[in-house]
Amino acid sequence: MKASLNALYPAVSDQFSFFDHDELSVDGGASYLLKFLKALSAARMPLRVIALFDNDAAGRYEFQKAKDLALPSNINVMCLPDIELAKAYPTVGPQGDHNVDVNGRAVGIELFMGQENLKNSDGGYYPIRWAHYIANANAYHGEISEKGKVQDRFFKDIVNERKPKDARAIYKELDQLWQAIFAELRGS
Numbered sequence: 001m002k003a004s005l006n007a008l009y010p011a012v013s014d015q016f017s018f019f020d021h022d023e024l025s026v027d028g029g030a031s032y033l034l035k036f037l038k039a040l041s042a043a044r045m046p047l048r049v050i051a052l053f054d055n056d057a058a059g060r061y062e063f064q065k066a067k068d069l070a071l072p073s074n075i076n077v078m079c080l081p082d083i084e085l086a087k088a089y090p091t092v093g094p095q096g097d098h099n100v101d102v103n104g105r106a107v108g109i110e111l112f113m114g115q116e117n118l119k120n121s122d123g124g125y126y127p128i129r130w131a132h133y134i135a136n137a138n139a140y141h142g143e144i145s146e147k148g149k150v151q152d153r154f155f156k157d158i159v160n161e162r163k164p165k166d167a168r169a170i171y172k173e174l175d176q177l178w179q180a181i182f183a184e185l186r187g188s
Contacts, residue, residue, distance in 0.1 A: 001052075001109075003158045004174045007167040016109065027040065028076035030062035041071050048074050050181060055107035056081035057141035058132045080107055081180045083173050085115065093144065102128050106142035112173040113154035118144070 002018045019036075029055055037051050051066065053059035057078060068079040082103040089102045089111075102111075107126040112120065118125045126149070128142040144150060158171075168175040 003155065004112075004171065005178065007158050007162070008164055008171060008175055008178055010164060016105045020040060031084075034066055037066055037069065037075060037077065041069065044072065046074065049076065050184060051075065051077045052181075053077065054109065055082065055086075055104055056102075056143070057105050057137045057139040059108075060104055060139075061134060061137035064123055076184050078180065078184050080109065080112065081176055083111065083147045083176060084109065087172060088168055090125050090127040091130060092127045092145070093140075093142075097127065097178045102106065102142065105139050106130075106144075108143055108147075110144045110150045110154075112177055113150055114157065114171050114172070114174075116170075117150050117157060118152040120146070 001018075002013075005013045005016060033053060037049075040049060041049075053063040054064070063077060063079045071077070086103045086107050087101045088099045089106075091098050091100050091102065091106070102104055115125075120126055126144055126146040129145050130140050130142040132141055133139070134141050158167075162170075
């Protein structure tokens with residue numbers, strides 16, 4: 001998120017800070033994010049916080065639980081937005097290969113990392129692999145195959161010098177995400 005903000009909206013990048021999972025080997029994932037929100041709320045930290053859940057089965061389930069919390073007004077929760085790309089995305093599962101709408105079931109941040117970075121050597125998108133059923137969410141959960149490759153490509157590409165307007169055109173899903181975050185901040 002930090003790298004994308006620097007590339008797409010550098011004029012406001014100094015107004016944001018980001019949780020660093022790697023620095024102290026902090027666990028990630030939707031259930032841990034919910035625990036962090038509870039801890040921040042209990043500590044009455046005056047920081048302005050946006051908690052961003054994946055738009056997948058696990059993320060949506062924990063997001064709904066977070067929305068039910070009595071969070072202070074300085075803490076906002078949101079999910080990655082539905083995106084056009086995910087409405088007919090290739091998937092692989094027990095019933096074979098299908099293009100399906102994966103919004104709400106398998107959209108992680110990788111699907112926002114640029115469409116070119118999501119493509120394999122044949123020019124097709126790396127598929128979503130259905131992993132397991134989440135009973136509480138009543139949905140199958142999936143994630144993009146070759147997640148590491150997508151992330152590596154993104155981090156190599158996002159630092160290329162280009163005008164913010166050009167970066168927003170290349171990373172239109174990230175632009176949509178940042179617009180949603182800005183709208184959330186304006187609304188609260």
